Amino acid sequence: MSGLCRECETFFPTPHIPEGGAAGHKSGQDAATPRARCPRCRSPRVIVHAELEQLSIGHVDCDAFYAAVEKRDRPDLRDRPVIIGGGHRGVVSTACYIARLSGVRSAMPMFTARKLCPDAVVLPPDMGKYRRVAGEIRQLMNALTPLVEPVSIDEAFLDLSGTAALHKMSPAQSLNHLTRQIETQIGVTVSVGLSHNKFLAKLASDLDKPRGFSLIGQAETASFLASRSVGMIWGVGKVMREQLAGDGITTMGQVQQMALEDLARRYGQMGSHIWHLARGLDRRRVEPDSATKSISAETTFDIDIADAEALSAELWPLCEKVAYRLKSAGLAGQVVHLKLKTAGFRLITRQTRLSAPSQLAETLYRAGQALLQKEATGDWYRLIGIGMDALQDAQDADPIDLGDPDALRRRKVEEAMDSVRAKLGQDAIIKGRSLKPTK
Structure with a gap:
């Protein structure tokens, strides 16, 4: 069992921490327990996980990116709800976390967002500025590994396999150092997921936003996924989720109990896709040269x-x-x-x-x-x-x-x-x- 302090970046061995502590299924996501503090600076922002030194596939996702950039450039907005979107009839591009407390969400019609959060500062998106900031973040990522696969303007997969010797630190340490660089040099925050494949790294990055760092290890994959909704599987949209629910399938744990042949017979290629991902099996590689599709x-x-x-x-x-x-x-x-x-x-x-x-x-x-x-x-x-x-x-x-x-x-x-x-x-x-x- 190893630990990593997110504040002072100290890496240290730890005694076993029982299930439900810093190493439970929440996988060390900024765990703050009396038994998980940095031995150097005493910070509770400590990651503790049995596979901390083995996992190497990361997913980095900026926190409320457009709103965060605007708040960075306008300190007077720091403690105010901010919504980025277009016009009264447009939709919400991004809402800061303060606005989200009122129920505002991305892709929500703007008139609905204004009703939910009438005190929000509404700004039109400045895509040119956001792309420049995203480019600065991408440069920091590329300094860690050439295997960076952008997913959108504000998120990317990173494969840090084999980088430990180059950087003299594990992938987890490198990613944590990256989060600190982004925060101090660029002025926005990110959340990180670290696992053994892309599907799980993406799930992990959503577990503890904002400023989170979560891990899903090999040993806990099946148990972690068992209680999760099949709707969390990449490619399962509303229609497919309703079809599965109609057949009594709502969790990945239920899928784990089913035979591949049965799912494939019922749902075709999508059935095979669901069967594999419900078990945390994802063979996709991080592709840095992934071409624009449209x-x-x-x-x-x-x-x-x-x-x-x-x-x-x-x-x-x-x-x-x-x-x-x-x-x-x-x-x-x-x-x-x-x-x-x-x-x-x-x-x-x-x-x-x-x-x-x-x-x-x-x-x-x-x-x-x-x-x-x-x-x-x-x-x-x-x-x-x-x-x-x-x-x-x-x-x-x-x-x-x-x-x-x-x-x-x-x-x-x-x-x-x-x-x-x-x-x-x-x-x-x-x-x-x-x-x-x-x-």
Whole structure:
């Protein structure tokens, strides 16, 4: 049994601590018990675990990241509830932990969040700033290991196998040192999960937010998972969870008692997936070069829209955003997907496959417009989004189409517009359809 002080970073051997103490199923998550204090500084922020020196797969998740960055930059907001989101009709991107005490949650409609927490300071997201801060955090991660797999702007997996000799410290010590660097140098906090695979590391990082550090070891994996909901399994969404519940399956412990063949027969490939993860079996590697799978953009309206022309006007600037991101990344896509959300919050998605990969806003708009016209039949919508899947290198994008003699002209027009914008700014030149229709 070993211990690690999160404050002074002292690593020390410890006597056995009984179940329910610092080494119980909570896996040392900032355990504060009389029997778990740092022998050097006496801090109760001590991690104690039998496998502390063996586990090497980490998951680092920033705590209320957008709100934390804003509070860092505006000390006057430190003790106030802060919500990051868009407009009265938008949704919550992030809520600080003070706002969460009132029930505010990410993806909640903004009008609901304002009712729950009327005293909150509401700020629009500043994605450029958040990306810069995330980049600074990523640099600190890369200094620990080349095996860093970003999951989103504010979380990543790290594989620290074999780094002990390089850093002269165990993976647990390295991750704890990273949390202190992020907090002191960048000014935001993170929560860490450490385990023997990605699935469990992700679960562990959610156990004790904010500023948590939790471990799930090999020996305790089955017992730790047994009481947890099957809804915590990656890939099990609302529909699948309801289907499992209809068959009397609500916990991973129940899955652990079932045969693989039975689950596979009932649920197909997803049944096999559930069977393995309910036992903590996850063979996925940390992939540092994991490619971007899709690029998209969406907007939520201040007032619901039913008019087809008005919806088309909202679609075009989103196509330009997606095209700009594709071009900046040197990518092209071949599958266009349209996203709509009705006034009653019903989500509608439609997609179509292009004859060749493209990165042009005009091509994306035409395909998206064809999908939109089938749905814009009088229903009221509160959100529209457009995106590209099946991404690939842009070198073969937008080839000459003999069946569409005007395609080359459209491509040259867009390239000319891009050239002007590169010199004079994005608003230097626009197409007529960028002008919203007036009534």
